[in-house]
Amino acid sequence: MQNQYYPFINEPLAYPYDFLEPYIDEETMRLHHDKHLQAYIDHLNRLLQEHPGFQKFSLEQLIQSASRFPKQISRPIKNNAGGVYNHRFFFSVMTLPSQGMPSGILLQAVENKFGSFEGFRKLFQKAALDVFGSGYAWLVTERGRLNITTTPNQDCPLQRGQKPILAVDVWEHAYYLKNQNRRTEYLKNWFQVIDWEQVQQYYQDSLCCE
């Protein structure tokens, strides 16, 4: 578990930058982690340094509470805390080799909700393709039930009381170097590196606190 309180640090990825080759390229992973995520961490630390009253909030609490913060810091905290959480989460659900598909109670839940794993895959891919501009597609639980949802920019399902169990970053910086504007190609590759064991763990964790 990466650090959840100010000052936030950018801990190394759990795998080498080239680990997801040939599906996700090394240069993209390097820039994504070392530059994009780093920038959100730096901005968030700066904001909290200037507003020490909020330093006691955990990363999740910052995201869940930002809409109630004073107007001038509400949006910047929401954007940057979201940028940290979303990227850490996205990086945590990838590995190679992937298990290919979920198993056990998660597979059962996917089949109950979407008919089949293939049915889920198509709906999830469509949701990710339909994100207009920058954002994420998510598999979440909501009162214990699976749902596919999307968020714009660095908004996060935690703001809506949903619990993320899988995420794909569809900002262009996540794929432009390798796939240029071909988001479909990127998504096809990304499906090859999903860490279903980790997703299953997130699923079980989300149910235990319902």
Ligand SMILES: [Fe+2]
């Ligand atoms: Fe990103």
